[in-house]
Amino acid sequence: MNNGNQVKWPERLAYAMSDFGCNTIFQIVGTYFMVFSTDTMGIKASVVAGLFALTAIIDSVDGVIWGQFIDRTHTKWGKSRPYWLWFSVPFALFCIMSFSAPNLPMTWKIVWIYVAYIGAKVLYSGINIPVTSILPAMTSNPQERVTLSTVRQFFGNLGAAVFLPLTLPAVAFFAGIFDKHNSNPSTSATGWFIWAVILGIVTVICLMTAFKGTRERVVTKDSNRSVPMRESIKALKGNYPWVIIIFINFVYWGSFSIRQSSLPYYFKYVLHNEALGSAVLAGTIITLISTAMVPFFSRLIGKRNTMLIGMVGTAISQLILHFADQMNGNVPMILFGMLVYYISYGLVGALIAVMLSDAVDFGEWKNGVRAEGFVTSFSSFSAKLGMGLGSMLLSAVLAGGGYVAATAGSSAGQTASALDAIRLGFIWIPLIGYVASGLVLLFNNVDKLEPQMVKDLDEKHQRETEGLA
Known part of the structure; x- marks a missing residue:
């Protein structure tokens, strides 16, 4: 097994800035865009559901297109890195637009959020697919990939x-300074806009740091040519590790999106404790502990089994939240459920990108075609499609339950059916998704094939490098 091309810590940290930059603002979009649209802009949940449906359709094609762009890119910086340079600023601008509430008639407000959200999602693919596609080009060492992905996660x-x-x-805070007349600060358009601008600036700085500090060092015959679509497709023939991880990406992140978007509603309307909702989001820091343990567990029990433990844990956490809900929102049990969730979630996210890199290798090993952009682009496609359909499903569930937005200056109560709809989104739909993901993961045995696969590919790449010299 190759122990070469180790990536030094400065480059590991630079690579990690790519995901830090993306999550700085896009996690805010994923968590708060819907509640901003309904409660600040006053747009009906059914209209937002239509936006999510349209975005899901767009996401079904844009990821593959970005992947083809990457496979056809030839620059002095490589195939994947340039996209952080080219699209970091436009991505940040569209995210800021997503939390801007211009004083327009309702029809034009709807047009505004459609343009802003779709633009942010499309450019997120242009930023995030290279974050994944560059991994197999940074190193061919399997354990180094786990380390890189863990640091990134x-x-x-x-x-x-x-x-x-x-x-x-x-x-x-910003509403208190610039929007003092608003009696419901969480709906302040001014407050949301200023915060989005700050996050956008941080995002651009992080992505530029990632661009400057990384490099693509795994050179193959496909590194210096455009790989046409018809040839890229060959990398997927019989590539069952790819099928499994793409399915998991779709279901797991769709479940994550539903849970994340419904969390503010659950704490605001079911528990009547919006501050506690913000506090439990701080628990995301717990994932840092379990994420840091991924390299250790993956060496001890394998990548698949490490991820499987995480998926079982997220499912169990949802059951704990259900029992807490049945106990009139028992706060200590809710906090325990969130603790189990964050620990488990940290074991999953870092390994998805690694398993996609394994699928790139498997496609080359089995079919002789290495198409990082095309193979990994389906990661963004499946995740964004799952998240888009998940958000659409949540919007439809809320609308079907009769949810009424609490607009600026008001604090709408909710009917029993609306509260049940919120519970469905926060607890039960994610539970089903986590269980389904774990069951499918059982069929992935690429860990057993990896030693021979890496050996064969190292020899192949060495021959190709000597031929290019």
Whole structure:
């Protein structure tokens, strides 16, 4: 097994800034965009559901297109890195637009959020697919990939842990300074806009740091040519590790999206404790502990089994939240359920990118075609499609339950059916998704094939490098 091309710590940290930068603002979009649209802009949940449906359709094609762009890119910086340079600023601007509430008629407000949200999602693919596609190009060492992905996930979770719990207090703080007439600070358009601008600036700085500090060092015959679509597709023939991880990406992140978007509603309307909702988001920092343990566990019991433990844990956490809900919102049990969730979640996220890199290797090993952009682009496609359909499903569930938005200056109560709809989104739909993901993961045995696969590919790449010299 290759022990070469180790990545030094400065480059590991630079790579980690890619996910830290993405999560700095996009986790805020994923968690608060819907509640901002309904409670600040006054847009009906059914209209937001339509936006999510349209975005899901767009997401079904844009990821693959970005992947083809990457496989056809030839620059002095490599194939994946340039996208952080080119699209970090436009991505940040569209995210800021997503939390801007211009004084327009309702029809134009709807147009505004459609343009802003779709733009943010499309450019997120342009930023995030290279975060994954660059991994197999940075090193061919399997354990080094686990380390890189773990460091990346650690800082990605750190971004969420720092900025998610700060969001509502920050919005209220800026509202208190610039929007004093608003009796419901969490709905302040001014507060949301200022906070989004701050996050956008942080995002751009992080992505530029990632661009400057990383490099692509695994050179193959496909590194210096455009790989056409018809040839890229060959990398997927019989590539069952890819099928499994793409399914998991779709279901797991769709469940995550539903849970994350419904969390503010659950704490605001079911528990009547919005401050506790912000506090539990701070628990994201707990994921840093379990994420840091991923390299150790993956060496001890394998990547698949480490991820499987995480998936079982997230499912158990949902059951704990259900029992807490049945006990009139028992706060200590809710906190325990969130603790189990964050520990378990930290074991899953870091390994998805590694398993996608394994799928890139498996496709080359089995079919002789290495197409990092195309193979990994389906990661963004499946995750975003799952998250888009998940958000659409949550919007439909809330609308079907009769949810009424609490707009600026008001604090709407909710009917029993609306509260049940919120519970369905926060507890039960994610539980089903986590169980399904774990069952499918059982069929992935690439850990057993890895020693021979890495040996064969190292020899192949060495021959290709000598041929290019």
